[in-house]
Amino acid sequence: MFAVMKTGGKQYRVQSGDTLQIEKLAADAGETVQFNEILMLGGDKVTVGTPVVDGAAVQAEVVDQVKGDKVIHFVKRRRKHGSQRTKGHRQQLTMVRITEILASGGDKTGVKAAIGAGSVAAVAVAATEAKKPAKKAEKKAEAPKAEKKAEAAPAADSEGTKPANLLTEARGGKPDDLKKISGVGPKLEGLLHENGVFHFDQIAAWGSDEIAYMDDRLSFKGRIERDNWIEQAAEFAKEAE
Structure with missing residues (x-):
């Protein structure tokens, strides 16, 4: 047989x-x-x-x-300068x-x-590779938990003191042209409006604590003092009067 x-x-x-x-x-x-x-x-x-x-x-x-x-x-290898070997x-x-x-x-x-x-080696490699996506999946699964924890954690208090003269809208519906202040462009003016700042006299009344708060909200650390916003706003406020 x-x-x-x-x-x-x-x-x-x-x-x-x-x-x-x-x-x-x-x-x-x-x-x-x-x-x-x-x-x-x-x-x-x-x-x-x-x-x-x-x-x-x-x-x-x-x-x-x-x-x-x-x-x-x-x-x-005929294109490798005559390279040849056994x-x-x-x-x-x-x-x-x-x-x-x-x-x-x-x-x-x-x-x-x-x-x-060869089959045994291939199976071992496949098993190793199969574990890698699982680890990635575990990390991805952990990410939402971390996000939830971040959401649950109370937001840290901003630096300084929130100005008391912030408004929900411009007085008379006519905001001042804040772009007159050196260093304030259209984007920064929009951020100021979002944070309740529409007029020169509001900026002119800020003290050091209010400046620190607005620096943090606008993400432009030191710009208010560096560009002398307070002095410029005070002058423009007088002109508006």
């Missing part, structure tokens, strides 16, 4: 007692392994798999882990001795399945 089995991407015709070298398996010498991809069984009756024969298996004993004959090939390679192989061919019941023997060393 013989069998045609597949392992390491190759097909082998084997029968009990045969010794052959196959692509390296993840097994030690003396271990018994089982090949479950049986494509055909031959003998008194021929059975062809579709693509494999259900329940069929080939068992073998691992004799040794060996290396194949050395293969030398020549490498030339490379040698010896393929990692496993020597096995076929001990038994099972026409049925191969799925119930409990014998370790023959797995290529």
